[in-house]
Amino acid sequence: VTPSAARPIPPAIGSAATTRGALVAELTGLLGGAHHEARFIADEVLGPAGSDASAVSPGSAIVARALARRRRAGEPLQYVFGHWAFRGLDLVVDPRVLIPRPETEQVVEVALAEARLLSGSGSGLRIVDAGTGSGAIALSLATELPGSEVWATDASADALAVAAVNLERVRADHPHVVVELVEGSWLQPLPQEPQGQIELIVSNPPYVSEPEWDELPDEVRAEPRQALVAGVGREGTPGLADVETVLEGSFAWLTRPGCTVVELAPHQAEPAARVARTLGYDAVQVEPDLAGRPRTLVARVESERRG
Ligand SMILES: C[S@@+](CC[C@H](N)C(=O)[O-])C[C@H]1O[C@@H](n2cnc3c(N)ncnc32)[C@H](O)[C@@H]1O
Numbered sequence: 001v002t003p004s005a006a007r008p009i010p011p012a013i014g015s016a017a018t019t020r021g022a023l024v025a026e027l028t029g030l031l032g033g034a035h036h037e038a039r040f041i042a043d044e045v046l047g048p049a050g051s052d053a054s055a056v057s058p059g060s061a062i063v064a065r066a067l068a069r070r071r072r073a074g075e076p077l078q079y080v081f082g083h084w085a086f087r088g089l090d091l092v093v094d095p096r097v098l099i100p101r102p103e104t105e106q107v108v109e110v111a112l113a114e115a116r117l118l119s120g121s122g123s124g125l126r127i128v129d130a131g132t133g134s135g136a137i138a139l140s141l142a143t144e145l146p147g148s149e150v151w152a153t154d155a156s157a158d159a160l161a162v163a164a165v166n167l168e169r170v171r172a173d174h175p176h177v178v179v180e181l182v183e184g185s186w187l188q189p190l191p192q193e194p195q196g197q198i199e200l201i202v203s204n205p206p207y208v209s210e211p212e213w214d215e216l217p218d219e220v221r222a223e224p225r226q227a228l229v230a231g232v233g234r235e236g237t238p239g240l241a242d243v244e245t246v247l248e249g250s251f252a253w254l255t256r257p258g259c260t261v262v263e264l265a266p267h268q269a270e271p272a273a274r275v276a277r278t279l280g281y282d283a284v285q286v287e288p289d290l291a292g293r294p295r296t297l298v299a300r301v302e303s304e305r306r307g
Contacts (some may be wrong), residue, residue: 021052
């Protein structure tokens with residue numbers, strides 16, 4: 001059909017060009033006053049540069065409004081965007097994986113310090129990330145410790161599919177990273193060969209108890225339950241079962257000296273440290289997160305004594 005030149009086509013509703021400032025104000029209204037989230041969405045769609053007076057195309061405004069509506073419906077912003085920053089990496093995230101948290105960036109910091117204690121530069125180490133999810137810990141360690149060899153396990157094939165996408169993306173900038181993704185429970189899927197040969201095991205296992213999960217906001221419950229919820233620990237500590245399983249399983253895989261680094265909830269620090277000592281770790285300490293709360297358990301085994 002040839003459009004008639006005599007009849008002008010009316011603009012579609014909402015398709016008029018706008019400015020960045022006006023768009024942010026509109027998105028803030030859509031989001032019930034969450035101005036910082038409106039700014040995040042504008043930055044995501046338009047790029048972070050640009051003054052409030054800069055022009056926004058109708059197409060960009062439509063995309064931004066669609067993202068804001070998804071957010072308003074309760075989806076976490078990270079899933080709405082489909083990616084999120086973690087220690088300088090841009091990771092793909094979707095409802096198959098936990099959204100990587102700032103606390104875990106700090107856990108990686110602790111793991112890097114342990115790596116450097118074990119081998120001056122931290123390179124040449126064999127490392128495991130048990131329960132890798134998006135691959136956040138494994139990919140950070142592999143890129144920040146060049147020359148290391150990293151295995152990343154997860155019981156969820158869905159999570160590993162996301163980790164595989166992230167590994168490919170990271171390889172574009174770091175072609176020499178060595179990361180092996182393996183499906184199965186904690187350390188069980190590792191090949192037998194490195195048993196007793198792993199210098200560093202890092203994990204952010206599920207540590208939310210069942211009753212805590214029931215109380216969590218819907219937004220957090222949009223994340224996979226399997227990534228967050230764990231059973232009761234051996235002393236009756238809620239949510240500590242997986243932390244304990246990782247600590248126990250790791251013991252046989254470590255070199256001497258070697259180290260297991262595990263994220264946990266602040267109230268679990270003392271019982272987890274007791275369990276680690278009972279399991280035979282020689283030196284156990286808990287490092288704080290950026291808010292000063294106990295967050296990262298460091299459990300070391302020392303060199304074998306001769307004699
Ligand atoms: C708290 S999430 C951490 C994800 C990622 N490491 C991070 O820090 O963002 C826990 C991860 O452990 C995985 N997981 C749960 N049970 C597991 C098991 N028995 N063996 C291996 N991984 C498991 C979940 O699928 C999830 O990806």
